[in-house]
Amino acid sequence: MTTQALIPVAVFIAVYAAISFEWLNKAVAAVLGVMTLFVFGVIDVNAAARYIDFETIMLLVGMMGIVAVLKKSGFFTILTVRIAKLTGGQPLRILVLFCALTAVLSAFLDNVTTVLIMVPIIIELTRGMGLDPKIYVVALVMASNLGGTATLIGDPPNIIIGSKVGLTFNQFAIYLFIPVVISTVCVIAYFWVTNRESFKSIDNDLTKLFSVQMLIEKIEFDFLTVKIDRTFLLKSIICLGIALLLFVTHTITHLSPGVVALSMAMILFIITRMEIEHVLLEVEWSTLMFFAGLFILVGAMEEKGVIEWVARNIFMKAGSDPYVMTLMVLWVSGIASGLIDNIPFTITMIPIVRMMLEANPIPHNILWWALSLGACLGGNLTLIGASANIVSAGMLKKYGYPISFREYTRKSAPGTILSLIICSIILIIYLKVFL
Amino acid sequence: MKTTEKNQILYHLIRDYMYTMGTSRTTIVALKSYIDAIQRLNCTEQELKGLVLELNEVLKKTEPKIVSLAHLIEVFEEEMKQHWDSGMEAFKSRATAYLEQQLKRFEADTKSVTAQCAERIEPGDFIITSSPTEYLSKAFILAHTALKKQFKVLVLKQDYLRTRDMVNTLENHGIEYVLIPQYNLSHFLGKANKLFIGAVSISTDQKAVTGFGTANVVSICHTHNVPVYLFIETLKFSHTPLQDQHIYMEKKDIIESDTIFHMTSFSNDFVDLNLINHLVTEKGERMRP
Known part of the structure; x- marks a missing residue:
């Protein structure tokens, strides 16, 4: 590594530390890092622009726009209240149905939005019955991170990997559906087995049965306060459906996911006549700035040979055994993502994994699936592993159920390790089948 | 969970309901909830009386007292005394029928x-x-x-x-x-x-x-x-x-x-x-x- 490479390394480490220890806002830290590189002449503006993956940015903006309109339509609220009724107040049914719905929604919408919708209702439902909301919320958030792993658009690491590597919506679905479904089922089962007392049936407790009926009635009244515009709702769902169809038929239409998402968002704004200023308030501009900044920082490190050095001197030292390579990428990503933000980690790992594959090819993109699974599922490991975790902890505190880092991690870590073990087994099976 | 803690959660829920919907609507919803709860109840015949009396006590002592509900529960309890030993299904059937009758009566009063x-x-x-x-x-x-x-x-x-x-x-x-x-x-x-x-x-x-x-x-x-x-x-x-x-x-x-x-x-x-x-x-x- 040359001395020229030391500047981007130092800047990257400083940015990472600022983000990890929350010294600065993520976006500010990333952009400040980029400005530092400009000041020291490490890169110029043209090079910086080249490093930004606009496909990823377009996909994020498009999906944020579609979700903003869907939220306004009341679609999610109706869905969650219906599920609450369906549970009949049975603790185990609450766990299973809410986790299942969360996992499915997270596969197509961003995890934070899903959590923001689901957590208030589950807290109302569980605390109204005298249950501990924390177990349910942690399980729900884990289901959200798990579900988001299943598709190209479900989680930012997948969006980045898919865009940078050229993997399609269908490829993600085909290879990740099975590990995600099995992991989700096992994690829910883990919560049930380790907390049996908390999930006992209430059918032999008349007071609880009575409370549940009143509670569900109250939830319906409290949450269905918006007037549902059915035409608006229909338009939103149709546009989302078309977007998903176009993702699936990408190999036929050759329309990239970013183009699809942004186009459908614009069409949705037009046909629903939503005020664009209101919708744009829902777009997380700081997240997009953060992404852009990171793309530039990692691009600069790649240009200066830093990534190649890391790949050759750390990851490729593991050897050329595809099983070892795959499991190493999975577990290193899994553990690292639990401790540090998985987005910069993923962006950094992509050129490393690319180099590993150039040296030792593994078919069917298995190494990319290992990175995806590790980066996404690792977010469940600790409280700080994913944004959805932090958001849910904030909501628990707001409702009077504060949860510490230790308590959260005690509840989430075993299930995460379990899901990584399951993914290891499935990846090994993939290797056995395809090698 | 201790009984008083459980009761407080229910009182809090009922109070929240009263704030938003009023006492009459709360009484109606409480009766409907009682009917649903009785129909879903799955216990032994020995446990039945205790569970019903427990809930009745809770509903008679809400904070604040919902007098209309308390009165209806009192007459319900009086009516059901003769049916404690009639078997689970017979009890449930009679209880449901009587509560539905009381519900109709209260709804008619509210309409008047x-x-x-x-x-x-x-x-x-x-x-x-x-x-x-x-x-x-x-x-x-x-x-x-x-x-x-x-x-x-x-x-x-x-x-x-x-x-x-x-x-x-x-x-x-x-x-x-x-x-x-x-x-x-x-x-x-x-x-x-x-x-x-x-x-x-x-x-x-x-x-x-x-x-x-x-x-x-x-x-x-x-x-x-x-x-x-x-x-x-x-x-x-x-x-x-x-x-x-x-x-x-x-x-x-x-x-x-x-x-x-x-x-x-x-x-x-x-x-x-x-x-x-x-x-x-x-x-x-x-x-x-």
């Missing part, structure tokens, strides 16, 4: 009170509402659409959900209204000519337990000779004095703009019946008890 309220709305009235509930809204709709009376409503902005529901109802039915913060009432006392209120219960010592904020409104209207109408079902007449109405007191910290306020609040107000000009039940206007 609504009709009595609508009859007391005259064309040209400017009616003040305080902590309005469902049957007051229904009375306005009845008077406006079926009885074709033209009148105006002064809505005092109090609890958000109740105010929202009243405003939506008036707007959707084309009933003229003015919405003001409660503290601006003095500006309308020369114009408004009636105050309509409901109540949770009436105690034996001549006190009406009402929604919070109502006592001040009644007081100011009484001082300015605005007639006060109290609409209430006879099932809500309690056999005990005010101190047995279990008005809930809470001390909690409220944080607003970085300032912590140590607040003491009560779930309900109470109004002396001497301040009420017209006491109207489902059977019509009656003398004070």
